[in-house]
Amino acid sequence: MLGIVFTSLIDMLEEKVSPEFADDVIVEAQLENDGAYTAIGYYPFEDMQRLLTVLVDKTGKSANELLYDFGIFLFGKLGSVHGDVLANTSGILDMLAHLDDDIHVQVKKLYPDADLPRFSVLSRTDTTMKLQYYSERELFALAEGLMDAAADFYGAKIQRETVKTDIPYTYEFNITVQ
Numbered sequence: 001m002l003g004i005v006f007t008s009l010i011d012m013l014e015e016k017v018s019p020e021f022a023d024d025v026i027v028e029a030q031l032e033n034d035g036a037y038t039a040i041g042y043y044p045f046e047d048m049q050r051l052l053t054v055l056v057d058k059t060g061k062s063a064n065e066l067l068y069d070f071g072i073f074l075f076g077k078l079g080s081v082h083g084d085v086l087a088n089t090s091g092i093l094d095m096l097a098h099l100d101d102d103i104h105v106q107v108k109k110l111y112p113d114a115d116l117p118r119f120s121v122l123s124r125t126d127t128t129m130k131l132q133y134y135s136e137r138e139l140f141a142l143a144e145g146l147m148d149a150a151a152d153f154y155g156a157k158i159q160r161e162t163v164k165t166d167i168p169y170t171y172e173f174n175i176t177v178q
């Protein structure tokens, strides 16, 4: 998993709670590198799971609630570091439609070892979209936060429903723009 995901999570803990809280979480997670992440390095996904386990314990929130909140925060970070990748998109459904063949493709060029999920549009109208998400990491709650923050970025309001499919590691998002 790319370092920017870890540095963003730590930034969120520092900003929303406190630097001391972020330090405590890192210490309790017993990470091999003691939380010394750089944005362009790559680190085991297991570190993210460890950090989440400590956060669940400390906050009483579920891992998915935490991932959702983190998704909202992460979009802001990704958007400010990589705003250029959003330049060709004109609205929330348009950006989601091009996540896989444009935005994440540009990301992959910048970071060849990035472990990106796969998105495919199953159906689309002017105001609705059925978007399939596949990732062995099953970070659908992170995707939900990223989508809601992206909608906000375009000044749109969306309604969403997430459905786990029978296909392993695969979810469907039914999205309606209001």
Ligand code: HEM
Binding pocket: 001, 002, 004, 005, 078, 079, 082, 083, 085, 086, 099, 103, 104, 107, 113, 114, 115, 116, 117, 135, 136, 137, 138, 139, 140, 142, 143, 144, 146, 147, 150
């Ligand atoms: C500014 C636009 C975006 C940029 C630059 C961006 C870039 C990235 C990067 C760098 C990663 C980390 C890859 C790794 O860990 O190796 C990532 C992961 C991810 N992205 Fe995006 N992303 C953007 C928008 C979105 C949006 C709107 C969604 C919502 C559907 C999304 C869904 C995800 C998910 C769910 C992951 C976690 C990996 C996984 O699920 O397996 N991204 N993205």
